[in-house]
Amino acid sequence: MRLNLGPSHPATHGTLRVFVELDGEIIRNMKLEIGYLHRCFEKMSETHTWNQVIPYTDRLNYVSAMMNNVGYVMAVEKLLGIEVPKRTQRIRVIMCELSRIIDHLVAIGTNAVDVGALTCFWYFFRERENIYDLFEAVCGARLTTSFTRVGGLYKDLPEGWTQWCRKVLANLPRSLDDVEGLLTTNRIWIDRTRGVAPISKQDALDYGFTGPCLRACGVGYDVRKAHPYYDYDKFDWSLITEEEGDTYARYLVRLGEMRESMKIVEQALDDLPDGPVNVDDWSIALPPKDQVYGSIEGLMAHFKLIMHGIKPPAGEVYSYTEAANGELGFFVVSDGTGRPFRVRVRPPCFAIYQAFPQMCQGQTISDAIAALGSLNIVAGELDR
Amino acid sequence: MKRSKYRLPLSQRIYLIAILKGMGITARHFFTNLLRPGRMPNVGYPEKRRNYSPRFRGLQILTVKPNGEIRCTACMLCATACPADCIHITAAEHPNPEVEKFPKEFNIDMLRCVFCGMCEEACPVDAIRMGTRYELANFERNQFIYTKDDLMRAGNYTQSRVTRP
Ligand code: SF4
Ligand code: SF4
Numbered sequence A: 001m002r003l004n005l006g007p008s009h010p011a012t013h014g015t016l017r018v019f020v021e022l023d024g025e026i027i028r029n030m031k032l033e034i035g036y037l038h039r040c041f042e043k044m045s046e047t048h049t050w051n052q053v054i055p056y057t058d059r060l061n062y063v064s065a066m067m068n069n070v071g072y073v074m075a076v077e078k079l080l081g082i083e084v085p086k087r088t089q090r091i092r093v094i095m096c097e098l099s100r101i102i103d104h105l106v107a108i109g110t111n112a113v114d115v116g117a118l119t120c121f122w123y124f125f126r127e128r129e130n131i132y133d134l135f136e137a138v139c140g141a142r143l144t145t146s147f148t149r150v151g152g153l154y155k156d157l158p159e160g161w162t163q164w165c166r167k168v169l170a171n172l173p174r175s176l177d178d179v180e181g182l183l184t185t186n187r188i189w190i191d192r193t194r195g196v197a198p199i200s201k202q203d204a205l206d207y208g209f210t211g212p213c214l215r216a217c218g219v220g221y222d223v224r225k226a227h228p229y230y231d232y233d234k235f236d237w238s239l240i241t242e243e244e245g246d247t248y249a250r251y252l253v254r255l256g257e258m259r260e261s262m263k264i265v266e267q268a269l270d271d272l273p274d275g276p277v278n279v280d281d282w283s284i285a286l287p288p289k290d291q292v293y294g295s296i297e298g299l300m301a302h303f304k305l306i307m308h309g310i311k312p313p314a315g316e317v318y319s320y321t322e323a324a325n326g327e328l329g330f331f332v333v334s335d336g337t338g339r340p341f342r343v344r345v346r347p348p349c350f351a352i353y354q355a356f357p358q359m360c361q362g363q364t365i366s367d368a369i370a371a372l373g374s375l376n377i378v379a380g381e382l383d384r
Numbered sequence B: 001m002k003r004s005k006y007r008l009p010l011s012q013r014i015y016l017i018a019i020l021k022g023m024g025i026t027a028r029h030f031f032t033n034l035l036r037p038g039r040m041p042n043v044g045y046p047e048k049r050r051n052y053s054p055r056f057r058g059l060q061i062l063t064v065k066p067n068g069e070i071r072c073t074a075c076m077l078c079a080t081a082c083p084a085d086c087i088h089i090t091a092a093e094h095p096n097p098e099v100e101k102f103p104k105e106f107n108i109d110m111l112r113c114v115f116c117g118m119c120e121e122a123c124p125v126d127a128i129r130m131g132t133r134y135e136l137a138n139f140e141r142n143q144f145i146y147t148k149d150d151l152m153r154a155g156n157y158t159q160s161r162v163t164r165p
Helices: A041-045 A051-057 A062-080 A086-114 A118-139 A161-183 A187-193 A201-207 A247-270 A289-294 A296-308 A348-354 A356-360 A365-375 A379-383 B015-035 B077-081 B118-122 B148-156
Strands: A002-005 A017-023 A026-033 A315-323 A326-334 A340-346 B060-062 B087-093 B101-109 B128-130
Touching: A002 A365, A017 A365, A026 A356, A026 A365, A041 A051, A041 A340, A051 A062, A051 B118, A062 A086, A062 A315, A062 A326, A086 A118, A086 A161, A086 A247, A086 A315, A086 A365, A118 A161, A161 A247, A161 B015, A187 A247, A187 A365, A187 B015, A201 A348, A247 A365, A289 A296, A296 B077, A326 A348, A348 A356, A348 A365, A348 A379, A356 A365, B060 B148, B077 B087, B077 B118, B101 B148, B118 B128
Parallel strands: none
Antiparallel strands: A002 A017, A017 A026, A315 A326, A326 A340, B060 B128, B087 B101
């Protein structure tokens, strides 16, 4: 029998079309069709200034928008050859790790829903709401954050935010423990996930896997460890790896990574220096508002920057960060004008999704649903 | 298809223990919610509303001077900075020569706006701010074009703009 899964099916978490050839319940063959959520991100970037691209990056992996913001501005900053202040780096690390937690919460929560365990979803979404409240207090939006700017941030942290963040973090283990208690040793969950859609170490590497899905196969590769940025090497945290490469291993890796991310956030909060968040260069970051309102130099720099945009030197740069799903790379090309000549995104999902048919061969259709949830394919990032 | 290459410990092979453990966790939540309903994360919208922070990026506000005139000088910076191209300004000469320029029309197309806050960031005279109003549903497309008067009033909104067809 031939069956269409999607494009709009609740289990696809987005718009993916999977065309499966079934023999009874067993999947014999599978064909993927992507592009339903294609929004021309890369082409759109070319008609906007460097800073105007940031709201578009929110919509790549919309589950963890902060990480796309950071990944993109890091690439532009590399092109400009500037380093942002320590405080900004720390704040970006905090935001990234909080986003990673959210992303993993959603990945595990929805994966559990797909196999019929709704409760975990509620326990996780309570924590997710709390973290979204934190985001909203910082940048004014919950989902589409647009928090970073080239050379700095949209705004500094508000008063009392760090204590609030600690409080939210202190509540998080409670939900993690609850869900761990509900799932990790639960025979039903184990039956539905163990040995489901496994991928071998070699295949995962060949397909270009990164992130939790790769670490679930026993490869200890993480951009934060292998090519540290923003002082990730100075924090005390460990890599979580599992050997089996199946859905259950991916679940365990994600669960463990949330606890590691919490550790990183706590250390970054402890070690948060004072100072400005923007670089002191008015051709890159906007002048402070009192300078704009009160001095002619500030006003001129402000006008110039908004009208003409940042002008990085001509050249090209590839910059990559560890997003929740794996290596998120931005390849940016500048021709010296105020707009990008080309922006290319390397979405982690794309490589992972390619392997989906192979992983599901010979498994049942219900296993494919469980596997799809555990790969955490985010269509916004896949199709761009 | 081979599945169970893992050998589970006995406690896990018996469904009952895991089920009872899980029931324990859900029961704990059930009773804490029952005894302390105030701590449940639900918000009873629309009777109750979530409190957003002052930084919340909602419907834009056009600020006014103490004499009630619009503060905007029609410099077009917000329209330039807007990534969604949704601000449409028509500038005109102000009758008062001291003021020089002002926007005759100032429309924001809320169907295009992504609430990124770049207009607020770009304004050199603090004439546009992101307000905290977020319920912007309406019945017809043209009602989403917010005019200068709507946005100047947005600072002290009380009544809903929604008009039933
Ligand atoms: S919030 Fe963003 S999209 Fe909306 S009007 Fe302002 S700049 Fe344009
Ligand atoms: S940037 Fe401010 S002053 Fe200039 S047109 Fe926009 S609202 Fe008016």
